[in-house]
Amino acid sequence: MSLLILILALLIWAGAWRLNVVIANGRRADTRAAQLGVPAIFGLTLLILWELIVRGLGIPLVILPPPTMIADRFMGSLPILWADFVQTVVKGALSGYVIGCLAAFGTAILVDRSDFLKRGLMPVGNFVAALPIVGTAPILVMWYGFDWQSKAAVVVVMVFFPMLVNITAGLQETTTMQRDQMKTWAASYWQGFWKLRLPAAMPFVFNGLKISSTLALIGAIVAEFFGSPIVGMGFRISTSVGQLALDMVWAEIVVAALAGSAFYGLIALIEKKVTFWHPSQR
Amino acid sequence: MRAIFPVLTVVAVIVALWYAACVPMNIHFAVTQAERAGQVVTPEGARERREMGAIPLALKNPSVWGDTFAQDKPRLPAPHQVAVELWETTVEKKVTSKRSLIFHGWITLSATLLGFAIGSVAGVLLAVGIVHSRAMDMSVMPWAIASQTIPILAIAPMIIVVLNSVGLQGLVPKAIISAYLSFFPVVVGMVKGLRSPGAMQIDQMRTWSASANQTFWKLRMPASVPYLFASLKIGIAASLVGAIVGELPTGAVRGLGARLLTGSYYGQTIQIWSALFATAILAAALVAIVAGLERVTLKRMGVGR
Numbered sequence: 001m002s003l004l005i006l007i008l009a010l011l012i013w014a015g016a017w018r019l020n021v022v023i024a025n026g027r028r029a030d031t032r033a034a035q036l037g038v039p040a041i042f043g044l045t046l047l048i049l050w051e052l053i054v055r056g057l058g059i060p061l062v063i064l065p066p067p068t069m070i071a072d073r074f075m076g077s078l079p080i081l082w083a084d085f086v087q088t089v090v091k092g093a094l095s096g097y098v099i100g101c102l103a104a105f106g107t108a109i110l111v112d113r114s115d116f117l118k119r120g121l122m123p124v125g126n127f128v129a130a131l132p133i134v135g136t137a138p139i140l141v142m143w144y145g146f147d148w149q150s151k152a153a154v155v156v157v158m159v160f161f162p163m164l165v166n167i168t169a170g171l172q173e174t175t176t177m178q179r180d181q182m183k184t185w186a187a188s189y190w191q192g193f194w195k196l197r198l199p200a201a202m203p204f205v206f207n208g209l210k211i212s213s214t215l216a217l218i219g220a221i222v223a224e225f226f227g228s229p230i231v232g233m234g235f236r237i238s239t240s241v242g243q244l245a246l247d248m249v250w251a252e253i254v255v256a257a258l259a260g261s262a263f264y265g266l267i268a269l270i271e272k273k274v275t276f277w278h279p280s281q282r
Numbered sequence: 283m284r285a286i287f288p289v290l291t292v293v294a295v296i297v298a299l300w301y302a303a304c305v306p307m308n309i310h311f312a313v314t315q316a317e318r319a320g321q322v323v324t325p326e327g328a329r330e331r332r333e334m335g336a337i338p339l340a341l342k343n344p345s346v347w348g349d350t351f352a353q354d355k356p357r358l359p360a361p362h363q364v365a366v367e368l369w370e371t372t373v374e375k376k377v378t379s380k381r382s383l384i385f386h387g388w389i390t391l392s393a394t395l396l397g398f399a400i401g402s403v404a405g406v407l408l409a410v411g412i413v414h415s416r417a418m419d420m421s422v423m424p425w426a427i428a429s430q431t432i433p434i435l436a437i438a439p440m441i442i443v444v445l446n447s448v449g450l451q452g453l454v455p456k457a458i459i460s461a462y463l464s465f466f467p468v469v470v471g472m473v474k475g476l477r478s479p480g481a482m483q484i485d486q487m488r489t490w491s492a493s494a495n496q497t498f499w500k501l502r503m504p505a506s507v508p509y510l511f512a513s514l515k516i517g518i519a520a521s522l523v524g525a526i527v528g529e530l531p532t533g534a535v536r537g538l539g540a541r542l543l544t545g546s547y548y549g550q551t552i553q554i555w556s557a558l559f560a561t562a563i564l565a566a567a568l569v570a571i572v573a574g575l576e577r578v579t580l581k582r583m584g585v586g587r
Contacts, residue, residue: 017417024417035420042421063444120288124296130515131565132523135558138546143357217433225439225530226546233436241439244447249440257432264431 005056009049016045065247073247074254080236081255088233089259091148092220096155097212103156104163104208111164112171113189122168129161137223151223151232158219159212166208170201203278206271213263217256300361301351306336307358308350313339315353316346359552367556380536383560389537390525391564393453397460398521402514404461405468412469413476413502414494426469434462438527456528456537463524464517471513475506504583511576518568526561538564 020038028034047067053059054066061069074081111117137154144150174197182192224234233252240248313331317323324342325331331339340347351360359367368383375382408426412419438459445455479501487497529539538561545554 020421021415021417024420029416029420038417038420039422039424043425062447116288117292119285120290120292123285123289124292127566130519130569131562132519132526134523135526135542135561138542138554139551139558142546142549142551214431214433218435221433221436222527225527226543237436238439241443244443246440246444249437253437253440256436260432261428 002057005052009052009056012048012052013045016041062244062246065250069247070250070254074251077248077251081251083231084233084236084252085255085259087148087229087231088151088220088224089217089263092151092223092232093155093216095148096152096220097159097216099152100156100159100216101163101209101212104160105167107160107164108167108171109193111168118168122165125161125164125168129165133158133161134219134222137219138226141223141226146227146229148232151220151228154223155216155219158215162211162215163208166204166211167201170204171197173197173200173204202271202275206267206275209267210264210271213267214260217260217263221256297361300358304356304358304360305347305350306340308353308356309336309340309343309346311353311356312346312349313343315349316343321345354552355549356551359555363552364555364559367552368559371556372560383538383541383556386536386538386541386557387560387564390456390522390529390539390561393456393525393528393537394460394518394521394568396453397457397462397524398464398518400457401461401464401521402468402517405465405513405517406472406510408465409469409472409476410498412473419473423473426466429466430470434466435459435524435527438524439530442528456525459528460521460524463520467513467516467520468510471509471516472506475509476502478509479505507579507583508576508585511572511579515569515572515576518572519565522561522565522568 020041023029023034023038023041026034050064051066051068054064065073107121111121134154136157140153140157141150144153178196178200179192182196187195221234221237224232225238228235233256237249237252240246240252310331313323314328317326317328323346325334350356351363353359356363371381371383375384379385408422412423441459441462442455445451445458483501483505484497487501492500525537526539526542529537530543538557541557541560542554545551545557
């Protein structure tokens with residue numbers, strides 16, 4: 001019986017792969033339908049195989065629940081998931097993200113105006129940006145309490161340095177020629193900043209914003225492992241793991257994935273509107 | 283080299299701010315202690331002080347400022363307390379001791395390195411497959427890119443517990459999380475690198491009637507090295523984060539992540555801060571090693587600066 005299921009799984013895999021090879025090497029491979037269809041077929045095949053193998057081989061639910069069960073759980077506990085989403089993503093991650101990015105923007109302007117600060121702060125910033133900043137979570141949870149404020153604080157610290165490094169790099173993007181041109185027009189620092197240098201920095205700013213969007217979610221979720229009220233995605237994940245309710249954990253992971261890609265997608269969309277002039281967008 | 287003076291200034295300012303912040307952060311407890319010891323403090327009575335902000339209280343009691351730098355469980359330990367703790371738990375403790383940071387650091391480091399090795403080898407192999415097979419490119423690449431927008435770290439507790447239930451404990455589950463985190467940056471960077479030779483260079487190989495294999499080993503592979511190192515640097519930092527977070531749900535027995543968690547359970551702030559600095563030093567050292575390898579390799583390939 002289990003052998004039969006394995007053979008069936010292999011056949012499905014081979015069939016789907018064959019289909020993808022045909023589409024990918026066919027004449028219509030460059031159409032939008034093919035470019036969406038091929039990864040969709042791949043993902044769907046994985047889901048079907050997952051379902052088939054878990055159910056067919058009777059893999060215990062505490063190891064891996066089948067996708068249909070996760071979907072059931074997801075649909076069945078929408079209010080809980082929504083409350084967790086609001087607590088972790090909207091209150092924790094988003095507020096921290098906004099504060100962190102604004103703070104980095106302010107600091108970047110200071111750094112930009114002073115050469116001394118640039119030479120002093122940038123190596124420190126680059127260094128800190130590579131550190132495992134999630135580690136500050138226990139300290140910040142101790143300072144700001146268990147509620148979302150401490151999660152927002154972790155997110156602020158996590159997004160600050162990547163944003164600072166990216167904005168500062170972006171503000172260096174203009175050439176001397178362009179800056180001299182602004183000077184010949186007797187433009188003040190702020191005129192040059194708003195009309196020339198900030199627009200030129202936008203590709204870098206958005207790069208930083210995109211990196212930070214993932215970091216913000218990670219920070220908010222991981223900070224909840226160190227203490228949280230009885231709501232929140234990190235809280236739900238760690239307690240459900242403790243109860244071996246893995247379908248709930250997977251449902252939260254689906255929420256995290258949806259929130260992460262929506263967040264990223266939104267920023268990418270704004271980027272497209274703002275940096276329409278950049279070669280990578282054309 | 284001309285950056286040394288500004289960098290030192292910035293670091294000095296940060297340390298000075300840190301010391302200054304210690305006073306208001308720890309003042310409430312310091313004043314209470316001083317009152318119990320019989321000193322005169324203003325205002326008297328714990329209730330009135332609880333209502334007061336930290337800075338006015340600090341300004342009214344300059345005599346207890348010294349105590350704010352020497353508490354056992356301060357809200358914010360002073361830099362020298364952290365430095366002393368770091369020194370004591372690395373140099374003065376035996377390496378096998380459970381209180382030695384080197385012991386805990388090694389636990390975390392071994393999981394990080396194993397995971398990083400698995401993740402980057404798998405990442406390079408998948409990237410090679412993606413570049414060679416158009417079907418693989420079209421099916422896998424969108425998922426690899428999309429997976430970078432997802433907070434993958436959230437599944438760390440589940441991986442630990444699931445692997446625990448099938449009998450895997452200790453190093454391997456953490457290494458799997460590390461591998462998972464370093465895998466996708468390496469795939470994306472390596473694919474970019476293997477694709478970096480321009481049409482002109484590919485055509486040149488064709489005019490020499492080079493086989494696909496020769497093009498791969500003599501053009502694509504060398505061209506991808508700078509990209510590979512850039513993603514390895516991201517990957518190793520991500521691996522370390524993965525190993526640390528992987529230590530949180532196991533009940534926090536060993537490793538730097540465990541030090542962070544037990545510290546936060548028992549309010550041992552100095553322990554948290556020293557573990558935090560240990561992770562920072564470890565991360566900086568790992569990234570520096572990869573960067574050093576990068577410089578040497580690129581120099582030998584003749585593209586170094």
